[in-house]
Amino acid sequence: MHNSILLISDEHNPLYSSVYGHDYLQTPNMERMAEQGTVYENAYCSSPLCSPSRSAFMSGLRVHEIQAYSNCNVGLRSEFPTYGKVLKDQGVYTAHFGKTHVYDKGERLGFSEIHYSKDQRWPGDINFSRRPLAIRSDAVERADGFGVKDTAFDDDLSVMDAAIQWLRQTAPVLGQPWCLTINLLNPHFPQWNTQEYWDLYPEGGDLPRYGKEEESAQHPYAQDLRDHFQTEAFSEQQIRGLRRGYLGNVSFIDRQLGRLLDFVQESGLCTSTNIIYTSDHGEMLGKFGMWWKCSLYEDSVRIPCIAAGPDYEKGRRVATPVDSHDIQASLFYAARAKRPDHWSGQPLQTMEEHDAERAVFSEYHGHGTRSGAYMIRKGDWKLIHYTEAPHQLFQLSNDPDELRNVFSLYPQKASELEAELRAICSPELENDRAHKFQQGQLKVLQSSHSG
Template sequence: MPAASNVLIIMSDEHNKAIAGCYGNRVVATPNIDALAARGTLFEAAYTNCPVCVPARASFACGRYVHDIGHWDNADPYDGTRPSWHHILRAGGHEVSSIGKLHFRSAADDYGFTQSLIPMHVVEEKGDLLGLVRDELPKRKGSWKMARLAGPGESSYTFYDRDIAARAQTWLREAAARPHEKPWVLFVSFVAPHFPLTAPPEHYYRYYDDPNLEWPKLYEEEARPAHPYLREYAECFAYDEHFASRDDVRRALAGYYGLVGFLDENIGKLLKMLDAIGLSETTRVVYVSDHGDNLGARGLWGKSTMYEEAVSVPLIAAGPGLGAGERVKAPVSLVDLSASILSWAGEDRPADWPGEDLAQVARARPEGRVTFSEYHGMGSKAGFYMLRDGRYKYVHYVDHPAQLFDLEADPQELNDLAGDPAHSHVLARLRAELYAICDPDDTDRRAKARQREQLRLAGGREAVIARGDLGFSPPPGFSPDFNL
């Protein structure tokens, strides 16, 4: 293993990995992400440990699964109580700084960073209280924002990302140039391409005017799968009800693609600065997202499903010990990245962390490796879980039929094999793997018990519904916009 090095982690929010050139997209322009992949290692089967922001980021911070740390949903943010990789690095004498979105509880808590610039946290230290209502799911009143805000322009999020990029360049130029006894670690967290799907015009029109912009998979009503959870989620969030025409869909797609291009531009600024100060070859650089986005596939928008669009993430790592131009098929997840950051900076990971060093996974190419994700949040009446091995994906629902997909033969997840007797042995094997990680029914009970108590403390169902639907968290300097 190469010696310890500086580590730059660049995280985006809600990036569907299929919308990147290095992952095979022929329409979107992502030259900087693609260049990072060309000089580094791309993980083809990387996953979030929860397909929604707050628990995904809590899990990544703590290096452990959601059911282990108890930050279940977007109303249960990380509060710094459990040790994070930031805490471990700071205690080990490293400078470890964050710039941008954290989505933790509040700036008053100690998350282990030496410095945290312009952090974005959940609203009112509470977050999305509507997600606590899991019986008789309420219809989200802010869902119109997905369709109606799509178009050319600037938003609070693009302003925020510009500030993040500027401060990150400054940090690299000034802070990284200072003498350090141990490697530094910088976590830069952008919000693009998370909606609102308002993209700077030079990026937006590039795609709105492109005749090759691909229509969402299985978007037409008659083509959408009839799984009961998908119906629950769609009826609760109701995003698609506000897409009245094909042009509405096209504007949303162009906005999303444009935001990916805008994100890539900002990533390029950081990589150019790293090169300018002479640290590109000796710094391990990672690009990753917290989760993906359904982006209209199956009539769904947002995240909160275990389809590849929402649960898989782009993950690219370059630098010492990471081969140039390599592609790794072994499944990995964000908790592997948590463990890797410690290893790359020269620290040991805690014994109870399930993740492994990504560089070692890339070298070993292990057969039969399994990765795991879970969901206990908004739009769902009960928990569900995902296991991915080299070929198959198994989705276990506490209150609905399971799903099974052969991702080698069916990468688009068009054919659910859960009811096929020829695959019953695969279903049984992956179900046993799930129970080796957690008891899904007991985990669901624990999540709901916590949520019922939080709902009680928040004044109950009616008070939470009366508070309204936020839609998306405001960045620093902007006020929340609740839609009742």
């Protein structure tokens, strides 16, 4: 039986780290953790958007099962028990520090204690209409969100300081196994840095290698997202600034991970405590002319996943695809607690290094695209199934940047992955349910506005 520390950043595309192969962005503490533990090379979120991804993780269920489709919190279902409550009910002390952004308020999520939850105010994001497609009027202003700000990291430092203080003062006197979750806001936009971090990567103010001229950038859903966020209006200066700032934000997160690793080592927790680093989703960062998340392309839907501690083999790299439900299942495995049978996921600790038959799933029903989309990753192959646009099939082993859609060239492989998808859900049925749920949300918003 072991304790768990889970550090979750916000919007970290793992390809922007030295552990996952970035050319010059240095993440020494992620490297240190990788040497001490296991890197999961192909990890995915449940949905590439904050509230859907976090709600799925919190509940152990798929996004379509809990109907948390977007960042709008009007009329969300809140009856789902959380991993914090289920663990607590079995004698595991559960502490949570930082952002929740899920289907219910932090105080009602059932953790033993929760701090700095920063619940999203009602009604949340109201720009989620897909029929017709909402266009954001503030997108270009968002693109100015980069550069130096003295207070850039103050919120995250408050959360991190409090969590380490909890480890120092509370954890040693609990007398029971515990699970600590820490949620930080970086490297989520805006890309503000303190001067120290801004100065780290002057070469980071570059342009994306693959722009909107690529085949994958021409897909209707990709065009929807560029329209929704008005990214065609971004200037070269804004693109370069956002990209540079993002690198500084990742380095900040890496340093916070280092603080955790230092404390665990210095306090003697190494033999009793696992540490997992991950994020809620990725970031396109200008690839294909697309920004932020909301896409099932790799940069948006991939997440980092590094785990170290007594449950994890040192220096191991696992190629088998995993997802955020597997990460959540690992907390139960470490505590030797029973996880509800109907929850998704398999513990990371039990994952084979190369399982070509394992399939992972992600879905998206949020703002910025005309309709729903679903992803299946299995072995070297990835299917993106769109309900209102041509499907895409990528062979990631020789096309990791998803530049060539080979759907028509490999119909048998496409059918195989579609069968995996339909074993999880009916894409047509769940797409209809999502649209109907969101229409109800829009009616409530219209009624409250007119009233």
